[in-house]
Amino acid sequence: MDDAPDCHVANGHDSLHAAHYADHAAFTPAVVLENEQLARGTYRMRIDAAGIAERIVPGQFVMVRVAGQVDPMLGRAFAMYDVVRDGSGAAVALDFVYLVHGKLTTALAACQPGRTVELWGPLGNGFDPVECDRRILVAGGIGYTPFLAAGKESLGAARYGAPARVGGAAAEVVMCYGVRTADLLAGEPAFRAAGLDLRIASDDGSVGHHGLVTDLLNEALDEARDDYAGKRVQVDCCGPEPMMEAVAKICLDRGAPCRVSLETPMACGIGICFSCVAKVKQPAGDWDYKRTCVDGPVFDAAKIEW
Structure with a gap:
């Protein structure tokens, strides 16, 4: 796009503000309520963690470990997938999604309802609400996990945080979701039910567009240029680092604002070990x-x- 879209950030914050530091997080044991398989090696775990669920916002995460298990001793970071509410609208449980890839996630996959996990959070800054006409979410692999809640919030279908965040409406939310192959595609019904314009790409052509998720991003930006001339676009991205770097370059070249949610491995999750550092200009x-x-x-x- 020739003209850089001008997005207004609502509820903006300084990432160094104390409200986003770990001393405001809670540690709690939580009972597993559900542990549902969504795709090959991919599960959605629902846990009884109302205290964290009522405060967490899209893009924030929790550190999780299995109670009583010392290998691995350290927890792992998982983005909030969504919050579960009762009939009165009160947050009563928290969902996160994980891909089985190591000791901790293998142990999580074996957890039956009634098992206890330990978690602390909410952690991190999350995505600030952004007023725009078209919000484009770009996900690769397991990087889709923050975007169900993010999309619902932009469309006004849900509010998150305590007090509940306001602002950040988008006229539409386009989600470009890339997978290696069809049996790794997870969460499709939930994204469509939430009202997101879901567009899928696969490396092998077994589902959706045969090619890269960045192809879908370019199409969505072309549409924004043609159909939303002079209006505002916001791109948000999460996934493998090479994909995020490619998305960042496309957006920089085309003048579209872009935020990335880094998946840097974390040891502590609370800022004391410096194992998850990234180079920032x-x-x-x-x-x-x-x-x-x-x-x-x-x-x-x-x-x-990068």
């Missing part, structure tokens, strides 16, 4: 290391030193 033109867990995980894509 500073106003003076140089760069500095920022901790993904407390300064992110959401960053302006144009400021990342």
